[in-house]
Amino acid sequence: MLAPAVLTAAPGETREFLSPAGVEIVFVLVGLVTLGAGILCVTSRQLVHAALYLVVALGGLAVHYLLLTAEFIAWVQVLIYLGSVVVLLLFGLMLTRAPIGPSPDADSRNRPVALAVAVLAAATLVTLVADAFRTTWIELDTPHGRSGDIGASLFRHWVLPFELLSVILLAALVGAIVISRKRGPAPAEEEQR
Numbered sequence: 001m002l003a004p005a006v007l008t009a010a011p012g013e014t015r016e017f018l019s020p021a022g023v024e025i026v027f028v029l030v031g032l033v034t035l036g037a038g039i040l041c042v043t044s045r046q047l048v049h050a051a052l053y054l055v056v057a058l059g060g061l062a063v064h065y066l067l068l069t070a071e072f073i074a075w076v077q078v079l080i081y082l083g084s085v086v087v088l089l090l091f092g093l094m095l096t097r098a099p100i101g102p103s104p105d106a107d108s109r110n111r112p113v114a115l116a117v118a119v120l121a122a123a124t125l126v127t128l129v130a131d132a133f134r135t136t137w138i139e140l141d142t143p144h145g146r147s148g149d150i151g152a153s154l155f156r157h158w159v160l161p162f163e164l165l166s167v168i169l170l171a172a173l174v175g176a177i178v179i180s181r182k183r184g185p186a187p188a189e190e191e192q193r
Helices: 023-041 047-067 069-097 111-132 147-157 160-179 187-192
Strands: none
Touching: 023 047, 047 069, 069 147, 069 160, 069 187
């Protein structure tokens, strides 16, 4: 794995966490939009709206990757998640004749438990990441990863999950098509009755 470069301050220059630059401000603003879209995605009672909120959340993650100078990962995020997974989700919704309007079945009445688990998981992750990187500075002016190294790592260690995911997505699309073809009598037959 690639280790982040530690930025040391020049003599007489001090760096603090509370002196944000423009990149940090944009990062936080995009993070807030991404968080809001994620919350709306899981709380929306309309499936199509939830899918569109998912597009915004995944797009926000791609912007975060760009701000962190990980262009390769940002474009992979756009191509794989925005370009295929969300499109597959929308096709699945359209092919299975899922309800387009508000769906009372989308609420499991476990919101307090889900909220408690989400807050606990977020607090744990923030604590772990903040503790792991509290004294590390990353210089964002120069890229820290080459796409060749990332691709080699990705396809050497993660090729099986990649292929498994593609088979699962293909099975989901075929299943949606099969379900959509199981319709009642044709409209002409209904008119004759």
